[in-house]
Amino acid sequence: DAGVIQSPRHEVTEMGQEVTLRCKPISGHNSLFWYRQTMMRGLELLIYFNNNVPIDDSGMPEDRFSAKMPNASFSTLKIQPSEPRDSAVYFCASRAKGPYDTEAFFGQGTRLTVV
Amino acid sequence: AQSVTQLGSHVSVSEGALVLLRCNYSSSVPPYLFWYVQYPNQGLQLLLKYTTGATLVKGINGFEAEFKKSETSFHLTKPSAHMSDAAEYFCAVSDPEDYKLSFGAGTTVTVRA
Numbered sequence: 001d002a003g004v005i006q007s008p009r010h011e012v013t014e015m016g017q018e019v020t021l022r023c024k025p026i027s028g029h030n031s032l033f034w035y036r037q038t039m040m041r042g043l044e045l046l047i048y049f050n051n052n053v054p055i056d057d058s059g060m061p062e063d064r065f066s067a068k069m070p071n072a073s074f075s076t077l078k079i080q081p082s083e084p085r086d087s088a089v090y091f092c093a094s095r096a097k098g099p100y101d102t103e104a105f106f107g108q109g110t111r112l113t114v115v
Numbered sequence: 116a117q118s119v120t121q122l123g124s125h126v127s128v129s130e131g132a133l134v135l136l137r138c139n140y141s142s143s144v145p146p147y148l149f150w151y152v153q154y155p156n157q158g159l160q161l162l163l164k165y166t167t168g169a170t171l172v173k174g175i176n177g178f179e180a181e182f183k184k185s186e187t188s189f190h191l192t193k194p195s196a197h198m199s200d201a202a203e204y205f206c207a208v209s210d211p212e213d214y215k216l217s218f219g220a221g222t223t224v225t226v227r228a
Contacts, residue, residue: 004158033216043205043218056215091158095216102147102166102209104216106158 006092006107013114018080021110024073025094033104034067034077035091043091049075050097082114117142117208121219129227134178134193136222138206141187148189149207149216150180159205165189166211176200201226 005024013019025032033048047057049069057067064083069075079086089111093104122137140146147166151159163174170182176199180191189206206219 035218042220045215045217048215093159093216102211103149103161103164106151106160108158 004092004094004105004107006090006110008110009108011110011112013082013112015083015114016081017114018078019082019086019112019114021077021090021092021112023075023077023092023107025075025092026096026105027073029094029096029105030072031095031097031104032069032075033091033093033095034075035093036088037091037109038088046077079112082112084114087112087114117146117210117215117217119206119208119217119219121204121206121222123222124220125223125225127225127227128196130198131195134191134196134200134224136191136204136206136224138180138189138191138219139187140189140206140208142208142210144210144212145184147209147211148180148182149209150174150178150189150191151205151207151218152176153203153205153221155202162191162204196224196226198226198228200224 007022034046036044046059047067052069067077089109091109093106095104118141120139149164150162153159163172165182173179178193203221203223205221209216
């Protein structure tokens with residue numbers, strides 16, 4: 001398996017523009033997580049899905065952020081409009097549910113810069 | 116709800132010295148516990164995990180961790196540091212019945228030659 005695939009790896013955009021980050025989880029995994037990493041706040045859980053259903057979005061910073069998982073193999077995180085304070089590395093992770101498959105596997109991340 | 120506290124945001128060790136990274140957790144149920152490592156400009160990679168059974172778990176790259184329920188701790192150790200161990204390390208906790216994975220603030224390890 002190729003692992004969790006995120007695109008793009010780097011994104012530079014102007015303030016006010018819409019940004020869409022994409023994630024393809026590992027096949028067969030039924031949980032998907034979006035995290036944001038910054039120097040100031042560390043690794044923050046934004047939202048997670050189980051079987052394509054959002055379970056907890058309490059970490060989404062504000063209404064400008066939205067996430068979808070239309071099927072088991074794809075998820076998006078959208079920021080509209082983007083602001084400079086959204087600059088961070090965004091990670092997607094997926095996880096299987098089972099007695100032994102307990103860990104989350106992370107993608108390489110998308111480094112977002114909003115100027 | 117679960118939470119994790121990592122003591123010490125930065126640790127500096129000499130090459131060949133013991134590496135000890137501290138992690139304490141809070142959980143209302145017996146937790147699953149994890150240590151992840153992050154190298155610069157990369158995603159997080161699993162070092163080791165504890166679910167049930169033996170409380171001393173061994174991971175990759177010579178790391179190990181011990182689950183101590185009485186101390187609510189899951190400290191990470193490596194007997195002899197190598198230059199390649201320089202990275203950021205994250206402790207994480209999960210409720211076995213939940214999907215949520217909560218991370219600590221991370222500890223950056225530097226290794227001196």
